[in-house]
Amino acid sequence: MDGQLDFRAGLKDVVPTLFGYIGVGLAFGIVAHTSHLSVWLVLLMSLLVYAGSAQFVITSMLLVGSPIGAIVTSTILINARMSLMSMTVAPYLKQESFGQNILIGSLLTDETFALSMNKLNQTGHKLKPAWFHSANVCAYLVWAISTVIGALLGSLIPDAKAFGLDFAVVAMFIGLLYLQMITDRSKPLLRHLTVAGFVALLMIVLMRFMPGSTAILVATILGCLFGMAVERR
Amino acid sequence: MNHVFLTILLCGLATWLIRVVPFALVKAAKLPQWLLQFLSFVPVAILAAIFVESLLVYHAGQWPSVNVGNLLASLPAILAAIISRSLLIVVVVGIASMAVIRLLGWA
Structure with missing residues (x-):
């Protein structure tokens, strides 16, 4: 590319x-x-x-x-x-x-x-x-x-x-x-990795309660909010 | 058959609106800074979520189990990504790894 x-x-x-x-x-x-x-x-x-x-x-x-x-x-x-x-x-x-x-x-x-x-x-x-x-x-x-x-x-x-x-x-x-x-x-690589890791953990927890397609949506939204919180700190 | 046709039509319309309404909104209004900051995390967050979803198997009311085949094949694919930085090579290595894993009966 x-x-x-x-x-x-x-x-x-x-x-x-x-x-x-x-x-x-x-x-x-x-x-x-x-x-x-x-x-x-x-x-x-x-x-x-x-x-x-x-x-x-x-x-x-x-x-x-x-x-x-x-x-x-x-x-x-x-x-x-x-x-x-x-x-x-x-x-x-x-x-x-x-x-x-x-x-x-x-x-x-x-x-x-x-x-x-x-x-x-x-x-x-x-x-x-x-x-x-x-x-x-x-x-x-x-x-x-x-x-x-x-x-x-x-x-x-x-x-x-x-x-x-x-x-x-x-x-x-x-x-x-x-x-x-x-x-x-x-963004620094570490922040990308932190957000990705947070989303990965969320997916495991969320899929205890909802199917994967819904979990993707919820985990993405929470992951973005998490990223914002980390960035503002 | 009409029933099936109507279902496809409505699902198509719903999906199209989901795809295009945000474009119309963004075109019409200026997005606030906090929303732009939120959206700047979407690519990595959504790709990570889609990837992890493929490593898990959903069971209603229970913890998800691990999709062993996908997990094993992901390791060479990740390594290929780090070494080659080429999407095509990652895909080819991934396909070949999965073929080998199936051949060995690991998944």
């Missing part, structure tokens, strides 16, 4: 995250297929909802016949953390048009958010729509295509797990977290 913010740089920067989209996308397609969702509905969900863990939950709740209200509520809880990411990245795009902001926000994911935060540290805290669109759209298409292939081929695909492909997404977050801590010089 370098300081370039054009269309090509966006494509280049997003490549490492694509393994994660492919691994999870294939897995989702296969699960959706075995849950009797048609290929068209898989494509529709990937294009409209475009959120990994939420799509798994929606599919399993549809399978057991949950009411629409319950499914939408779960989706909101799982995806609520996205608003924190949008809120974090939006100030860097404030000078861009309203339309550009909405377009970028519509396709923002955990991965492209983290990439953009890494990118900020290389560009003197600047982001450009061209870079964001190419990373976002590339991720969006790869996700949609992977889920459709998973749904089409279903049981024909050998278990992606045997090849370790399911771990791609975890490895990617490890890389993004580490790079963020060492390249974001606006």
Whole structure:
């Protein structure tokens, strides 16, 4: 990753995250297929909802016949953390048009958010729509295509797990977290480590009481407040 | 089938609003300094939370258990991150480590 913010740089920067989209996308397609969702509905969900863990939950709740209200509520809880990411990245795009902001926000994911935060540290805290669109759209298409292939081929695909492909997404977050801590010089490394350690402990405690997706949201908010308290001291 | 279609439509709309409303808010108003300071911690906090979540397995009403496979495969991936500082290398090392761990029957 370098300081370039054009269309090509966006494509280049997003490549490492694509393994994660492919691994999870294939897995989702296969699960959706075995849950009797048609290929068209898989494509529709990937294009409209475009959120990994939420799509798994929606599919399993549809399978057991949950009411629409319950499914939408779960989706909101799982995806609520996205608003924190949008809120974090939006100030860097404030000078861009309203339309550009909405377009970028519509396709923002955990991965492209983290990439953009890494990118900020290389560009003197600047982001450009061209870079964001190419990373976002590339991720969006790869996700949609992977889920459709998973749904089409279903049981024909050998278990992606045997090849370790399911771990791609975890490895990617490890890389993004580490790079963020060492390249974001606006805070000392020790403070990044303290916040990350605090969040890790919180996650263990919170997951005693709530599922992981909710714990991520609560731990992030408490982690940020903790960081503020440490910084003010 | 209409029921499924409507569910997907509403979930899509809800997720889209969650994604774009903050952009509209930030565009319309100036964020106060305390909020900007709060948000400056979001990247590391949220990535740490997502990572640790993948190391744990949730059981309703009990303490989470450890996802042994993910924990073991994380160690070479972390090492690769420190040595290479390259996202691509971290991902490839992670995938290969997990494949080996499964081959050895450790997870």
